[in-house]
Amino acid sequence: MEEKEYEIPIEGSLGLLAIGHIGLQLWREKRAAFETENDEGISIERKTDSETNSSNLYFGKISE
Amino acid sequence: MVIGWDSADWKIINPLMDAGEMPALQSLIDNGVCGNIATLDPPLSPMLWTSIATGMRPHKHGILGFLEPDDSGKNLRQTHITSRKVKAIWNILNQQKMKSNVIGWWPSHPAEPINGTMISNFYQTANFADDWKNWDLKKGCVHPENMHETFANLRVHPTELTEAHILPFIPDAAKINQTKDKSLMQLTKQLAECASVHNALTYILENDKNWNLTCVYFEAPDLISHGFMKFHPPKMEHIPQESFDLYKDVVNGIYKFHDMMLYRTLQLIDDDTTVILLSDHGFYSDYLRPKLLPKEPAAIALEHAPYGVFVARGPNIKKDERIFGASILDITPTLLTMFGLPVGADMDGKPLVQIFEEEIKPTVIPSWEFVDGESGQHPKEFKADIYEVHDEKALQQLADLGYIESPNEANNDENFNNNIKENQFYLARSYYNAKEFPKAIEILEALSSSKPVKERFARYLLECHLSLNNTKRCREILDELKNDKIEKSINEENLQIAIDYTNPNQLKKTKSTKKTTTDTFGILMIEGNILLNENKNEEAIACFEKADKLSKDALYSRMALGNAYMQSKRYNDAIRIFENEIVYDPNNSQAFFGLGICHHKLNNYDKAIDYLLDSIGLIYFNPSAHYHLAESFFEIGLYHEAAQAYEMALRLAPNMQIARTKLEKVCKEYLHDTERYEKIISEDIYKNAETIYIVSGLPRSGTSMMMQLLEAGGLPVFTDSLRNADENNLKGYYEHEAVKIIHKDNSWMKNSVEKTVKVVSHLLPNLPMRYKYKIVFMERDLDEVITSQSKMLQNLGKLEQNTAHYSIEVSFRQTNDKIKNWLNDKPNIEVLFVEYKDAIENGNEVIQQLNTFFNSKLNTEDMQQVIDKKMYRTQK
Numbered sequence: 048m049e050e051k052e053y054e055i056p057i058e059g060s061l062g063l064l065a066i067g068h069i070g071l072q073l074w075r076e077k078r079a080a081f082e083t084e085n086d087e088g089i090s091i092e093r094k095t096d097s098e099t100n101s102s103n104l105y106f107g108k109i110s111e
Numbered sequence: 112m113v114i115g116w117d118s119a120d121w122k123i124i125n126p127l128m129d130a131g132e133m134p135a136l137q138s139l140i141d142n143g144v145c146g147n148i149a150t151l152d153p154p155l156s157p158m159l160w161t162s163i164a165t166g167m168r169p170h171k172h173g174i175l176g177f178l179e180p181d182d183s184g185k186n187l188r189q190t191h192i193t194s195r196k197v198k199a200i201w202n203i204l205n206q207q208k209m210k211s212n213v214i215g216w217w218p219s220h221p222a223e224p225i226n227g228t229m230i231s232n233f234y235q236t237a238n239f240a241d242d243w244k245n246w247d248l249k250k251g252c253v254h255p256e257n258m259h260e261t262f263a264n265l266r267v268h269p270t271e272l273t274e275a276h277i278l279p280f281i282p283d284a285a286k287i288n289q290t291k292d293k294s295l296m297q298l299t300k301q302l303a304e305c306a307s308v309h310n311a312l313t314y315i316l317e318n319d320k321n322w323n324l325t326c327v328y329f330e331a332p333d334l335i336s337h338g339f340m341k342f343h344p345p346k347m348e349h350i351p352q353e354s355f356d357l358y359k360d361v362v363n364g365i366y367k368f369h370d371m372m373l374y375r376t377l378q379l380i381d382d383d384t385t386v387i388l389l390s391d392h393g394f395y396s397d398y399l400r401p402k403l404l405p406k407e408p409a410a411i412a413l414e415h416a417p418y419g420v421f422v423a424r425g426p427n428i429k430k431d432e433r434i435f436g437a438s439i440l441d442i443t444p445t446l447l448t449m450f451g452l453p454v455g456a457d458m459d460g461k462p463l464v465q466i467f468e469e470e471i472k473p474t475v476i477p478s479w480e481f482v483d484g485e486s487g488q489h490p491k492e493f494k495a496d497i498y499e500v501h502d503e504k505a506l507q508q509l510a511d512l513g514y515i516e517s518p519n520e521a522n523n524d525e526n527f528n529n530n531i532k533e534n535q536f537y538l539a540r541s542y543y544n545a546k547e548f549p550k551a552i553e554i555l556e557a558l559s560s561s562k563p564v565k566e567r568f569a570r571y572l573l574e575c576h577l578s579l580n581n582t583k584r585c586r587e588i589l590d591e592l593k594n595d596k597i598e599k600s601i602n603e604e605n606l607q608i609a610i611d612y613t614n615p616n617q618l619k620k621t622k623s624t625k626k627t628t629t630d631t632f633g634i635l636m637i638e639g640n641i642l643l644n645e646n647k648n649e650e651a652i653a654c655f656e657k658a659d660k661l662s663k664d665a666l667y668s669r670m671a672l673g674n675a676y677m678q679s680k681r682y683n684d685a686i687r688i689f690e691n692e693i694v695y696d697p698n699n700s701q702a703f704f705g706l707g708i709c710h711h712k713l714n715n716y717d718k719a720i721d722y723l724l725d726s727i728g729l730i731y732f733n734p735s736a737h738y739h740l741a742e743s744f745f746e747i748g749l750y751h752e753a754a755q756a757y758e759m760a761l762r763l764a765p766n767m768q769i770a771r772t773k774l775e776k777v778c779k780e781y782l783h784d785t786e787r788y789e790k791i792i793s794e795d796i797y798k799n800a801e802t803i804y805i806v807s808g809l810p811r812s813g814t815s816m817m818m819q820l821l822e823a824g825g826l827p828v829f830t831d832s833l834r835n836a837d838e839n840n841l842k843g844y845y846e847h848e849a850v851k852i853i854h855k856d857n858s859w860m861k862n863s864v865e866k867t868v869k870v871v872s873h874l875l876p877n878l879p880m881r882y883k884y885k886i887v888f889m890e891r892d893l894d895e896v897i898t899s900q901s902k903m904l905q906n907l908g909k910l911e912q913n914t915a916h917y918s919i920e921v922s923f924r925q926t927n928d929k930i931k932n933w934l935n936d937k938p939n940i941e942v943l944f945v946e947y948k949d950a951i952e953n954g955n956e957v958i959q960q961l962n963t964f965f966n967s968k969l970n971t972e973d974m975q976q977v978i979d980k981k982m983y984r985t986q987k
Contacts, residue, residue, distance in 0.1 A: 061279055067375055071267060
């Protein structure tokens with residue numbers, strides 16, 4: 048079977064979740080590497096729901 | 112491998128598979144078997160998944176609800192695995208030196224020390240307030256404990272998820288006002304939690320190839336369905352268009368995601384692994400979706416449909432076939448049969464032998480509970496308190512779902528007592544579902560003793576009394592209902608809309624316009640059922656017809672009307688009703704059953720056979736359906752088929768004498784195969800079991816005299832002789848101290864094999880089922896028993912002279928009735944009832960009866976010396 052290279056998206060995907068623990072590890076590594084490389088000026092924007100005090104990442108944008 | 116998808120339903124799956132959107136499940140089905148699987152009542156997850164893992168009903172396995180008292184007995188906690196009273200399939204395999212993995216099964220906390228890995232059902236629980244990088248995993252969630260950190264790191268926290276995970280479910284999620292609408296949070300939480308369970312599963316499958324059984328449970332299809340099924344197409348009238356447009360794809364989305372996880376799971380196992388995928392019940396997704404629910408605990412279970420999904424694929428599993436008649440009770444017996452192990456006769460399910468390509472003949476043992484060996488259960492002295500999970504947020508989630516009362520709605524004491532009562536109610540329903548009506552009545556009468564009586568308790572109590580033809584008590588309950596002494600579930604204040612995350616503040620009150628209609632409807636239905644029970648068929652029909660006019664959409668009234676027509680021999684009217692019902696609900700097994708009976712009565716045997724097979728295909732546990740099927744086969748000359756159906760009726764109801772007689776007739780006179788009949792009748796799983804002789808009855812009913820008599824006849828007695836003869840028992844008591852604690856410890860019974868033991872009647876239900884018993888049950892006039900007991904207590908100085916405890920007569924009578932009922936259907940128990948008066952006055956006759964009962968092994972001459980008429984001192 049031909050192997051295809053797959054770029055792990057920084058925001059993750061349902062497909063990565065469905066792969067299981069390996070998908071989670073690869074995604075977390077990608078996020079960690081992204082944060083290390085861009086620890087100045089680039090972050091994943093998080094909104095906070097003040098009423099529930101819960102993080103709201105669903106529409107976080109990757110912004111510089 | 113057993114994969115559990117809570118609530119999964121064919122009505123959602125089939126259109127998705129047809130569209131090619133669940134390819135993994137499709138591949139399982141193409142290479143295996145599929146069908147409906149019947150649930151149990153009450154359809155609540157902790158009870159059902161434990162029934163799946165044990166093959167037993169809740170009143171046997173001991174898991175009775177979502178909550179239970181903690182070890183102190185003062186507070187409530189979520190139900191722990193330590194409340195399960197019997198072995199699960201993985202414990203049985205453990206004893207056979209096999210290896211199991213169990214992930215997320217409900218309930219499985221604290222994880223049991225099995226040979227393999229167990230991840231408890233609290234493992235994946237996530238709260239938004241936690242920081243995912245410092246997210247503690249509770250102690251007791253992982254076995255072996257040294258893997259705690261590894262598995263902790265495999266969990267997905269909801270705050271890690273992004274729009275990439277959410278938009279496939281809700282493309283217009285950006286429009287949601289998350290301050291008011293909590294739907295996104297719920298979806299994200301469920302998605303994260305099922306991903307955590309899947310990660311634990313994939314980790315185990317990649318790192319351990321030497322397991323025998325892996326069981327994994329996913330809860331999300333159920334929780335997502337409770338939250339979002341109301342938005343599933345077709346649009347329900349009361350759902351705003353905007354909400355429908357936003358959330359209409361969520362239910363399909365969660366099924367598709369589970370299919371993606373299944374695809375990955377199948378990649379990690381080989382084709383030689385047998386896979387069973389099932390749900391514990393279905394979920395109404397069409398016009399049967401309830402819009403309003405009574406405001407009572409676990410009312411949302413009314414959204415559950417009675418049939419879930421069952422799929423199996425494996426080396427010896429048939430290919431591309433549909434199977435019928437499966438129940439969730441059958442999973443453990445089927446797994447045991449696949450592993451070549453015997454099924455416990457105390458299990459309520461049967462092996463699904465129809466799924467096997469090559470026939471496997473199941474074997475049976477009395478019970479796995481008495482099989483020794485390391486089972487991987489927590490030891491008896493184990494206390495769960497250090498592993499207890501008092502998770503307020505988890506409790507609140509159960510309350511939000513309507514499964515339990517909100518911790519904030521009542522003070523702790525009241526909440527505690529209500530939950531204990533609710534578990535008792537579930538226990539009674541389990542007995543009711545198993546048709547053990549006297550046991551259900553005992554609990555329901557106790558629940559109904561505190562006023563105001565809850566309508567749901569009264570409803571089940573009525574049904575139980577009706578089943579036992581206790582019309583007088585039914586009328587009393589009906590009068591209470593009419594006089595408003597019962598707290599009704601269904602009235603204007605007590606209706607709520609099904610769970611709605613989109614508008615949680617509006618959840619509580621939704622007005623119904625049906626108050627008077629509903630109450631009148633309920634009373635008419637009860638009145639009709641009582642009249643039917645009294646054979647006042649035409650009056651009953653009038654009641655049901657009135658009820659049907661009041662509530663055009665009430666399935667209950669139409670089925671009752673059909674049954675009433677049938678009972679009054681108006682078969683064509685009944686057929687009209689039942690035919691309409693199967694158009695409305697093609698899964699209505701009772702309607703198919705009614706059609707089968709009616710066509711049989713009208714001599715349309717071919718139609719009767721078709722309908723009865725349809726009914727059995729939906730609900731297998733219906734001895735009457737098998738019996739009538741046999742009758743129809745017999746009428747058209749299909750004697751082999753008739754014998755098979757009679758045999759099945761007899762297996763399901765061993766006391767159905769008419770089936771036994773007909774089976775004998777068919778085998779001997781039509782098939783000329785006497786051997787077949789003899790073989791069926793002689794199949795005795797207890798044939799190698801050891802026998803213990805018991806003398807029983809109420810205290811002072813002549814049990815000591817019978818012990819003397821049997822000892823004189825040559826049967827060894829089991830007694831410690833600690834209690835000496837006295838003026839109350841001139842020739843001794845023949846007791847053993849160990850008997851008094853039989854409910855806690857029965858290990859001494861192995862020393863009483865082939866001996867006679869005195870066991871007072873109320874302790875009989877504690878006899879372990881591994882032995883055969885021959886019981887001589889002494890009966891004596893209750894006035895005499897009470898007078899004799901009072902004299903004895905007076906002699907001992909424990910009761911004032913010339914007084915007697917006559918007030919306990921009712922209680923004694925009830926106990927005796929209950930015990931006789933219990934004795935009635937036990938395959939390992941033979942009983943000889945002996946009247947004390949007869950034993951004294953017609954001694955020789957009774958001795959002859961005893962000798963026959965004990966297979967002529969008694970020395971009757973020596974026995975005659977024992978009977979002393981002077982001993983009959985207390986008589987009327």
